Amino acid sequence: MSDLDLLLDAARAAGKISMGYFQDNPEIWHKEGDQGPVTEADLAVDKMLHADLLAARDYAWLSEETEDNKDRLDAESVFIVDPIDGTRAFIEGAYHWSHSLAVATGGIVQAAVVYLPAADKLYAAERGKGATLNGETITVSAQNEINGAxxxxxxxxxxxxxxxxxxxxxxxxxxxxxxxxxxxxxxxxxxxxxxxxxxxxxxxxxxxxxxxxxxxxxxxxxxxxxxxxxxxxxxxxxxxxxxxxxxxxxxxxxx
Missing domain, CATH: 3.40.190.80 (D-Maltodextrin-Binding Protein; domain 2)
Structure with missing residues (x-):
């Protein structure tokens, strides 16, 4: 299984967990230092991703919801994860929050998935192989000047x-x-x-x-x-x- 396929499976599994809490009054805490809210859904997704991804690969780990371990600095490859990006939107019941999963090797991201389960939008990319939304190729806009962008x-x-x-x-x-x-x-x-x-x-x-x-x-x-x-x-x-x-x-x- 490629790293991208691994991330795709993990993102879908994360979506199943997060949707079980979405619009269902999840428990909320506020991080120290005005770092924003975190919900029980964030923590549940982080726990699953940490267990499943590290069981599949001997990579280092960097996540918003896991205490940082500087051993990652000696690793060639690292998972970089935000269990729920847009937690405020998640709390508000809006759809535009996501699971963000990447693998970086030598400091450069090689595989990536952004999944919005509430909107059924699954973005993916592998370096050198293009980007997709729900399996269909996507490209940036053709706007050719900053005025009106x-x-x-x-x-x-x-x-x-x-x-x-x-x-x-x-x-x-x-x-x-x-x-x-x-x-x-x-x-x-x-x-x-x-x-x-x-x-x-x-x-x-x-x-x-x-x-x-x-x-x-x-x-x-x-x-x-x-x-x-x-x-x-x-x-x-x-x-x-x-x-x-x-x-x-x-x-x-x-x-």
């Missing part, structure tokens, strides 16, 4: 102090709770780009980033640098992803 981003990302000339580009902003889903929507061509300009946890974007790349898009940190994963602090300097013209237009205007 549609960009998935939280509202503060368009604040003037992020941009040259203290002026955000003339884009149309939209929002989804899950960063993994935002990336997948860009890969699908439904939006031209996405960006998050604050420090970004690896588990939020590892899977979606490969899906965008394999759909023909460009992905970088906010300084236009290649993103590498399994860092000592598993956080990157923001993320910008989109088709090539819009991606380049955005990063060129960022301070």
């Amino acid at each position: 549609t960009v998935l981003a939280a509202k503060p990302n368009l604040d003037p102090w992020f941009w040259k000339g203290a002026k955000a580009p003339p884009v149309t902003r939209a929002f989804r709770s899950s960063l993994a889903y935002r990336l997948s929507l860009v890969a699908e061509g439904r939006f031209d780009a996405m960006m998050t300009l604050r420090g970004t946890w690896e588990w939020d974007v590892a899977a979606g980033g490969l899906i965008v790349e394999e759909a023909g898009g460009d992905v970088s940190d906010r300084r236009a640098r290649l993103v590498r994963y399994n860092n000592p602090t598993p956080m990157i300097n923001g993320l910008v992803a989109g088709n090539a013209p819009v991606h380049h237009g955005l990063v060129a205007r960022l301070l």
Whole structure:
């Protein structure tokens, strides 16, 4: 079984667990340091993924809901997992939360799955082999300029102090709770780009980033640098992803 097939099976199994809690008043806790909520569904999915994936592969482990073990830094390959990305949407009963699963080798993601069980959307990619949605090939949009581009981003990302000339580009902003889903929507061509300009946890974007790349898009940190994963602090300097013209237009205007 390939790593991608392993992730696909694991994502579907995660969906069965999470849907058992969805819209059923799951127990909720709030993490220390204003790190957001976590539900019993997050923890149940994390426990299953940790057990099943590590039983199948001798890889290291990095997950939002598991205490970090720095032994992963000595590993060639690592699972990078967000059991439920978009937990607030999950709590609210909205559909746009996801399971985000990736395998990175040598710091570069090689296989990735983003699954939205409440929406029946399964995105997948393997490096060099393209990206799919529910088994059908997907590609980024054909928008060829930044003017009028549609960009998935939280509202503060368009604040003037992020941009040259203290002026955000003339884009149309939209929002989804899950960063993994935002990336997948860009890969699908439904939006031209996405960006998050604050420090970004690896588990939020590892899977979606490969899906965008394999759909023909460009992905970088906010300084236009290649993103590498399994860092000592598993956080990157923001993320910008989109088709090539819009991606380049955005990063060129960022301070």
